[in-house]
Amino acid sequence: VRTGNLLSLSGAGPTWGGKAMSGQVGAEYTVEQGYEAARLCTLNLLSATRSALGSLDKVKQVVKVLGMVNSAHGFSQQPAVINGCSDLLVQLFGQSGRHARSAVGMAGLPGNIPVEIEIILEVE
Amino acid sequence: VRTGNLLSLSGAGPTWGGKAMSGQVGAEYTVEQGYEAARLCTLNLLSATRSALGSLDKVKQVVKVLGMVNSAHGFSQQPAVINGCSDLLVQLFGQSGRHARSAVGMAGLPGNIPVEIEIILEVE
Amino acid sequence: VRTGNLLSLSGAGPTWGGKAMSGQVGAEYTVEQGYEAARLCTLNLLSATRSALGSLDKVKQVVKVLGMVNSAHGFSQQPAVINGCSDLLVQLFGQSGRHARSAVGMAGLPGNIPVEIEIILEVE
Numbered sequence: 003v004r005t006g007n008l009l010s011l012s013g014a015g016p017t018w019g020g021k022a023m024s025g026q027v028g029a030e031y032t033v034e035q036g037y038e039a040a041r042l043c044t045l046n047l048l049s050a051t052r053s054a055l056g057s058l059d060k061v062k063q064v065v066k067v068l069g070m071v072n073s074a075h076g077f078s079q080q081p082a083v084i085n086g087c088s089d090l091l092v093q094l095f096g097q098s099g100r101h102a103r104s105a106v107g108m109a110g111l112p113g114n115i116p117v118e119i120e121i122i123l124e125v126e
Numbered sequence: 127v128r129t130g131n132l133l134s135l136s137g138a139g140p141t142w143g144g145k146a147m148s149g150q151v152g153a154e155y156t157v158e159q160g161y162e163a164a165r166l167c168t169l170n171l172l173s174a175t176r177s178a179l180g181s182l183d184k185v186k187q188v189v190k191v192l193g194m195v196n197s198a199h200g201f202s203q204q205p206a207v208i209n210g211c212s213d214l215l216v217q218l219f220g221q222s223g224r225h226a227r228s229a230v231g232m233a234g235l236p237g238n239i240p241v242e243i244e245i246i247l248e249v250e
Numbered sequence: 251v252r253t254g255n256l257l258s259l260s261g262a263g264p265t266w267g268g269k270a271m272s273g274q275v276g277a278e279y280t281v282e283q284g285y286e287a288a289r290l291c292t293l294n295l296l297s298a299t300r301s302a303l304g305s306l307d308k309v310k311q312v313v314k315v316l317g318m319v320n321s322a323h324g325f326s327q328q329p330a331v332i333n334g335c336s337d338l339l340v341q342l343f344g345q346s347g348r349h350a351r352s353a354v355g356m357a358g359l360p361g362n363i364p365v366e367i368e369i370i371l372e373v374e
Contacts, residue, residue: 003189005132005248008273010190010254012227029141034195066258067252070230081360102251104261104368106318107358110180112205120228124253127313127350129256129372134314137352194354234321234355236329244352 004054008065009123011050016042016113024114028077032118036071040086043119048094055125063124064091065100070118073107080105087119128178134190134231135174135249152155152201155240164210167243171241176179180250187248188215188225194242197231205228211243222228252302257371259298263363264290272362275282276325279364284319288334291367296342303373311372312339312349319368321355328353335367 003010016023016039022074027036052058069084071077084105091099101121127134140147140163151160176182178243193208195201215223225245235242251258264287265269275284298304317332319325332353337346349369359366 006130006141006254010226010246012170013230014224025261040231054291061252062331063253065253065360068228070228071358072231075357076234076362077358078360078362100134102260102368103259104316104318104366105360106261106356107233107320108230109199109233109355110195110201112202112229113230114202116232118228120226122258127311127348129311129313130254134370135356184350192352194352196355208278221374231357232354233318233323233357234325236326236353238324238326242352242354245351 007100007124009054009125011047011121013026013118013120014046014067015044015118018042023116025116026074027070027116028074033079033082036083037086039117040069040119041062041090043117044090045085046050047119047121051123058103060126061095062126063098064095064121065124066100066102066122068120069103069105070108072111077107082116093113131176131248135171135245137242138170139242142166147240149240150198151207151240152198152210157203157206160207160208160240163241164188164193164215164243167241168211168243170212171243171245175247184250185219185247186211186250187222188219188245189211190246191225191227192244193227193229194232196217196234196235199212201231204231207241255301255372257302257373258363259295259369262291263366266290271364272359273364274320274322275331275364276322281330282326284331284364285334288332288364289338291365292335292338293308295367295369302346302355308374309343309371309374311346312369313372314370315349316368317351317353318356320344320359320364321338325355328355331365349360
């Protein structure tokens with residue numbers, strides 16, 4: 003949904019090409035697998051952005067990232083997981099890809115996906 | 127709180143007419159009861175919106191919904207619960223009720239309520 | 251990150267002067283200790299705000315607070331914890347410190363900190 007120059011995207015999971023992931027980070031998935039999952043979430047968010055705007059060139063600034071990690075009891079490395087999103091955004095957009103972020107642990111996510119990410123973008 | 131044409135509402139629970147709900151979805155409550163709880167949260171949000179704006183007619187667009195489900199271990203049907211909010215918003219506002227959404231599982235909520243929802247609206 | 255007159259801050263924890271807190275509220279920490287942790291998070295957020303803006307005088311309104319409490323199983327007093335943030339904001343900014351808020355329970359937080367808070371401010 004766009005309001006003014008802000009584009010708010012629904013939370014995206016790591017589904018890709020019909021392949022689904024199911025499980026918690028710190029149990030079924032390692033931090034490294036969580037990082038890859040966060041990267042897939044981000045690709046899905048970018049795909050939705052391109053659908054909404056026609057082109058990723060219209061992204062002026064990534065404003066805010068809420069990175070939600072389906073966390074096994076005692077798991078506390080959420081930032082290392084959500085870096086899979088942040089690293090990709092900075093690789094793609096440079097300084098404009100830098101963002102305010104929270105990386106936090108959830109008790110559960112839809113379909114038991116390991117990571118879900120929502121972002122807000124400033125757009126042309 | 128209103129800033130420019132955006133109205134941010136505090137998270138609302140399913141309390142209604144003094145009746146409180148207490149428990150987790152997937153344990154004390156079924157998905158269907160969670161759906162009803164999400165509907166009650168939304169009615170409370172709409173009530174707060176009317177108080178703030180004087181009329182619901184001033185809502186131009188629902189921008190963003192964060193649906194938080196107090197989730198029993200292993201519960202993963204958060205979207206089916208938060209549909210109780212989304213369905214009502216679309217029933218009431220039509221296309222303007224469509225929104226960016228995340229529906230996620232929390233480890234706990236105030237007073238052990240089963241669902242809490244916060245929304246951001248674009249208003250006149 | 252600033253976009254228009256909105257300043258979005260990354261989630262902040264209760265680290266202060268190199269001293270770290272580690273544990274869940276309702277287990278390792280009491281509500282009172284959680285309240286103090288929320289106050290420390292807020293001081294860190296205000297410090298980041300001053301770094302970004304040069305002065306806290308440029309804060310026009312606190313818009314939104316998401317207070318995330320690392321919650322032991324069954325803990326449901328998240329609002330009493332996040333009051334450590336809300337009380338400080340209102341003490342400092344008066345009416346401009348009042349905000350839309352959600353205070354919710356997380357399954358885990360980075361480094362097992364007890365509280366993490368993110369805020370959005372309207373600024374000059």
